[in-house]
């Protein structure tokens with residue numbers, strides 16, 4: 001289950017419906033896809049895409065997405081730190097950032113148009129849609145692993161544009177749901 005923190009207000013939400021409502025105010029879409037399909041989280045990409053095909057097709061229709069893929073980022077990924085460094089600074093894209101989490105964890109920070117900063121920790125079963133143009137940045141959690149389904153309107157639009165605001169430097173990339181993991185591993 002995701003954890004949403006509205007950092008300026010020191011408010012934390014752990015209930016899926018509350019998270020959905022609180023994020024909708026800022027134009028961010030959050031859903032739990034339940035029950036998750038019985039496919040192993042290390043299954044080949046085509047099996048994952050096939051298992052979730054009805055959800056993917058519904059999303060494509062809603063958001064005009066034309067393609068979907070599966071990415072796997074883990075401590076063994078070559079160039080992991082360089083890859084992460086592209087996304088842990090405030091940026092935006094010319095298309096939506098759509099992620100359904102299959103395994104692992106991640107932490108999105110959203111810098112809203114009203115100036116609030118939201119921290120959204122995601123894990124398996126969470127869908128997040130960050131609309132094009134939204135200022136955000138992303139970090140992995142202590143497990144340094146995330147496997148997600150991604151959807152694209154046009155993969156060329158997913159290049160990051162950096163704001164160079166350095167707002168991201170004011171926020172620790174702490175995954176609250178991972179505290180136990182971090183302390184015991």
Ligand SMILES: [Fe+2]
Nearest residue numbers: 087093097136
């Ligand atoms: Fe991004």
